[in-house]
Amino acid sequence: MMAPPPRMTESSDSYTRHCPLFVRVYDLDDPSPYFAALRPSGYRMPAALVSALEAIHAPLGAARGAGDTPRVLDFACGYGVIGALLRHDVSMEGIFARYGEREWRPEDGRRYWEQDAAFFAARLREGAAFEIGGIDIAGNALDYARSLGFVDRAFHENVVDDAPSDALKHFLRGVDLVVESGALGVMLPDAFARILDCRGDEGRPWFLYCPRPDVNWSALNALWAERGYRTESFCGGPVRYRKPLDEQERTDMLRRSRALGRPGEAFMQGGYLLVDMTLARPEADACNPPIAAMRTRYG
Numbered sequence: 001m002m003a004p005p006p007r008m009t010e011s012s013d014s015y016t017r018h019c020p021l022f023v024r025v026y027d028l029d030d031p032s033p034y035f036a037a038l039r040p041s042g043y044r045m046p047a048a049l050v051s052a053l054e055a056i057h058a059p060l061g062a063a064r065g066a067g068d069t070p071r072v073l074d075f076a077c078g079y080g081v082i083g084a085l086l087r088h089d090v091s092m093e094g095i096f097a098r099y100g101e102r103e104w105r106p107e108d109g110r111r112y113w114e115q116d117a118a119f120f121a122a123r124l125r126e127g128a129a130f131e132i133g134g135i136d137i138a139g140n141a142l143d144y145a146r147s148l149g150f151v152d153r154a155f156h157e158n159v160v161d162d163a164p165s166d167a168l169k170h171f172l173r174g175v176d177l178v179v180e181s182g183a184l185g186v187m188l189p190d191a192f193a194r195i196l197d198c199r200g201d202e203g204r205p206w207f208l209y210c211p212r213p214d215v216n217w218s219a220l221n222a223l224w225a226e227r228g229y230r231t232e233s234f235c236g237g238p239v240r241y242r243k244p245l246d247e248q249e250r251t252d253m254l255r256r257s258r259a260l261g262r263p264g265e266a267f268m269q270g271g272y273l274l275v276d277m278t279l280a281r282p283e284a285d286a287c288n289p290p291i292a293a294m295r296t297r298y299g
Contacts, residue, residue, distance in 0.1 A: 052208060137156070207280040
C-alpha cells in the first residue's frame with residue numbers, strides 16, 4: 001500500500017511539511033517520481049504485507065469459505081505495488097530499480113505503460129491467488145494499477161468523507177480482508193466504519209493494518225471494541241516500515257511517540273521506524289484460526 005496524498009494523512013508537523021512532495025508525485029501519469037521520492041527511505045511495507053498475505057491465504061480462505069481466491073480490498077492502494085509484488089517475481093528493490101531507470105516528464109504522459117506491462121508480464125509467477133480491489137482518491141495511480149493488472153477492480157472513491165458507491169458496496173459485500181499499510185493514521189476509523197456498515201453483522205471481513213507508534217489509535221481501538229473485533233499482533237513483534245525522510249521527521253516521530261506515552265526510541269531500529277502489523281477479526285467467529293499458525297507461515 002502507498003503513502004497517501006495529503007488529505008488522507010495524519011495531521012502532524014512532519015507530514016504537513018512533506019505534503020508538497022507527495023502532492024507532486026502521488027497522482028501522476030507515471031509512478032517513477034513517486035518511487036524515486038520513496039527510495040532513499042528504504043520503504044518496505046508492501047513487501048512485508050505481501051509476506052503476510054501469503055501466510056494468511058490458506059487460513060483466510062478456509063475460515064471464510066472463500067476457497068482458493070479470497071477477495072481483498074487494498075485500501076489507499078496508490079499505484080498498486082502490493083499487487084505488483086504479489087503477482088510477479090520482483091522485489092521492492094526491483095520496483096525501485098525499474099522505475100529509477102527513466103527520467104519521466106509530465107509531457108511524457110503514459111508513454112511507458114506498455115513497456116511496464118511487458119516488464120511485469122515477463123515476470124508473472126505462481127503464488128497465492130487473491131481477487132484484489134484497489135481504492136484510492138488518486139485516479140491516475142488507480143488507472144495505472146488497473147492497467148498493469150496489479151488490481152482487478154479500481155474504485156476512485158473517498159470513503160473517509162463519503163458513503164461508498166453502489167459498485168463499491170457490491171464489492172465490499174464479498175470482501176474477506178482489508179489491507180492498509182500504516183500511513184493513514186487518524187482517518188482510518190471513519191473509513192473502516194463505512195466498510196463495516198456495508199456488511200452488517202454477517203461475514204464481516206478481517207483487517208490487516210500497520211499502526212505507527214506516533215499516531216493516536218484510540219478512536220480505531222474504540223471502533224474495534226464497538227464492533228466486536230479482536231486485535232492481535234500478526235508477527236508477534238514490530239516490523240520495519242521505512243526510514244524517516246530526514247532528521248526533522250525523525251525528531252517529530254519520536255516527539256509524538258513520547259507525547260502518546262510510548263518510549264520513542266523503542267520504535268526505531270537501524271534507522272527504521274517500527275510498526276506492529278495488526279490483524280483485526282470478529283471476536284465471535286468460531287472459525288478464526290489461531291494466529292500462531294499463521295505466524296509460522298510468515299517470512
